[in-house]
Amino acid sequence: RKEVEQDPGPFNVPEGATVAFNCTYSNSASQSFFWYRQDCRKEPKLLMSVYSSGNEDGRFTAQLNRASQYISLLIRDSKLSDSATYLCVVLDYKLSFGAGTTVTVRA
Amino acid sequence: SAVISQKPSRDICQRGTSLTIQCQVDSQVTMMFWYRQQPGQSLTLIATANQGSEATYESGFVIDKFPISRPNLTFSTLTVSNMSPEDSSIYLCSAPGEIGYTFGSGTRLTVV
Numbered sequence: 001r002k003e004v005e006q007d008p009g010p011f012n013v014p015e016g017a018t019v020a021f022n023c024t025y026s027n028s029a030s031q032s033f034f035w036y037r038q039d040c041r042k043e044p045k046l047l048m049s050v051y052s053s054g055n056e057d058g059r060f061t062a063q064l065n066r067a068s069q070y071i072s073l074l075i076r077d078s079k080l081s082d083s084a085t086y087l088c089v090v091l092d093y094k095l096s097f098g099a100g101t102t103v104t105v106r107a
Numbered sequence: 108s109a110v111i112s113q114k115p116s117r118d119i120c121q122r123g124t125s126l127t128i129q130c131q132v133d134s135q136v137t138m139m140f141w142y143r144q145q146p147g148q149s150l151t152l153i154a155t156a157n158q159g160s161e162a163t164y165e166s167g168f169v170i171d172k173f174p175i176s177r178p179n180l181t182f183s184t185l186t187v188s189n190m191s192p193e194d195s196s197i198y199l200c201s202a203p204g205e206i207g208y209t210f211g212s213g214t215r216l217t218v219v
Contacts (some may be wrong), residue, residue: 034207094140094165095208097151099149
């Protein structure tokens with residue numbers, strides 16, 4: 001079983017729509033969780049950390065469910081500039097990366 | 108967060124040769140990490156570079172193929188040795204920041 005699994009998508013949504021996707025992780029002892037954004041041919045950049053109580057940063061909301069070992073990312077009011085691959089990242093003794101969820105926002 | 112300068116950004120190399128990739132961090136960090144990202148796939152950790160000790164390699168990666176240097180707390184190099192076309196990939200370095208981890212801009216390597 002992979003350490004981190006994501007729905008690869010692609011999610012193709014119109015501007016203004018809400019899109020949400022999940023990521024599951026295998027190590028129940030994992031402590032830190034992140035969502036990174038990676039644009040084509042660029043390095044990953046931190047979008048947000050994921051806290052146990054859930055957290056929101058503008059149009060982005062992240063949730064953590066430890067019992068079911070998944071985290072989620074929700075994007076509200078999608079913009080064209082949100083088109084990217086979103087990487088779920090889990091930290092135990094090292095960073096483990098999901099394969100990414102591709103989101104395309106169309107005009 | 109830390110800012111990482113990585114070079115070269117890309118290179119095309121002949122099989123059998125070696126390429127050294129450099130990463131410079133704008134602050135002192137205890138650990139730096141080297142990743143490989145093959146086309147369409149996510150990042151795979153190659154090794155953790157510790158200052159003052161040998162790098163720690165992940166399963167499937169060996170020091171002879173990917174020697175790493177970490178001469179001080181702001182700098183590291185990764186060498187891809189005796190390259191073959193299978194080594195064509197993007198190589199990224201990373202260091203911890205205040206929140207999460209920061210990545211270098213990547214080195215796109217093509218072996219012909």
